[in-house]
Amino acid sequence: MTAAIQFVIDVLSLGGAYALMALGLVIVYGILRLVNFAYGELIMAAGYTLYLVSASPLPWLVMAVLAVGAAVVTGIATDYVAFRPVRAKSVTAVLITSFAFSTLLQNAAQLLISPRPRSIPLPEVFSDTVTLFGVVTPARNLITIAAAAVLLSLFTLAMRRTVLGIAMRAAATHFTMARMLGVPANLVISTAFAISGLLAGTVALLWLGRIGTVVPRVGLEPLLIAFIATVIGGMRSLEGAVLGGFLLAFIDTALNYSLPQDLLKFRDAFTFSLVILILLWRPAGLVRGPATGQRT
């Protein structure tokens, strides 16, 4: 029984982080039909902001807000620097500029700070453990679950209840039609990048909190996770991204629990094999998005 509870907590906390990562990637993809390859650097930006303010006397929560803010600003900057100038020209151009922006940010971190890991401030509670139903688990896991639940609910509410949220869902299906109703294209796109940054920044706090350090290439793994989760879930659907995140976490955790010790280092190979099987079964992902819509 305790093993089952432990398993559920592990899946939910890992899945919560994965789901937020995936949602942050797909919110931009849904509207622009373009993958933001500089997405991982939003997490990096949040991490280095934490490092840079760590010497200050600010309370951790304020540092965290600054870090998330830095990810939001970097997200919006990605739009202005890498997407907006070439968006109308070609998909290839945006792929290249978003890769270039990603590399630029990583190199900047290497040059201006260091290629070596830098430690980031963490709140006391991150290293605490709690006993829940007889299971000892890091408090960080429960915080991750709570943060994911709160953010996903807020996100859903905003997308359903606010005019801007409705406009963003509309823009994801028929961008030009939304514009012909007066929805400003640039506002929708900037908002998507800002939300992407908000999600990435929050994930950064929880994700980097496991290891307590930040390196220039720290964004690579989250980008990969987000990408795989959205591909499994369906690139066209926000619900799909969340589902994909939890499913990927379930696969990873199940393999962690079941693989013998000497096979554990090949876990990712098993994960990817399962992902390929899922995609052979449902090539468009688990959740189909809205039927129509062109790239803008």
Place this chain on the structure above:
Amino acid sequence: MALAVEALEVRYGGIRAVRGVDIEVGDGEVVALLGANGAGKSSTLLAIAGAIRPYAGRVRLDGRDVTGSIPERMVRAGVAMVPETRDVFPDLTVEENLRLGAYVRRRDRADVEADRAAMFALFPRLAERAEQTAGTLSGGEQQMLVIARAMMSRPRLLLLDEPSLGLAPTIVEQIFAMIARLAATGLSILLVEQNVGKALAVADRAYVMRLGRIAAAGPARELAAAADLKEHYLGG
């Protein structure tokens, strides 16, 4: 609102879809734009609405040059477009689709609410399906929804692209009755149609397009009387 299109040209790469078109729509006037498939009618409308950039020419609203404006600015200027692709947002509810139609005036909550009630009174089918997603509506209902949605921005010029396309005759009747009612409110309308008879019955004036150019123009009554209209310009 008065619209003046002057020497408009639209190109898709090497394809010259519109080759120097002049169209005028007077304040409160209903003007039909007729022509066979591929004549360049939709391209003309999309260029006026700002959805595609004209290659050359001018678009004026009440004398003001708005050529090449982005679509969201055209809506603010009072132009609403209903494309022939009938683009409802399929996973949004009917109510949400209408709410989005009022995007440019979303702050006048009371007015928007009143307009939505008016649209539901005009289209009772939409009222019944207010909470359904638009993707579940029939073709006729979707056409009503896109017209109602366009009206939610309180336009002064409505661009309608083939509203009767692919609809059952009874629905077509309803749609044209609807257009007549909107016209009676003093709204300027530029109506693209393949249903020549119905379009000329509701319009004050008409233009006929052929291969990207205006091939004939005149009062709707005169064009309707010209027996050779169909054979000559509309491809039979």
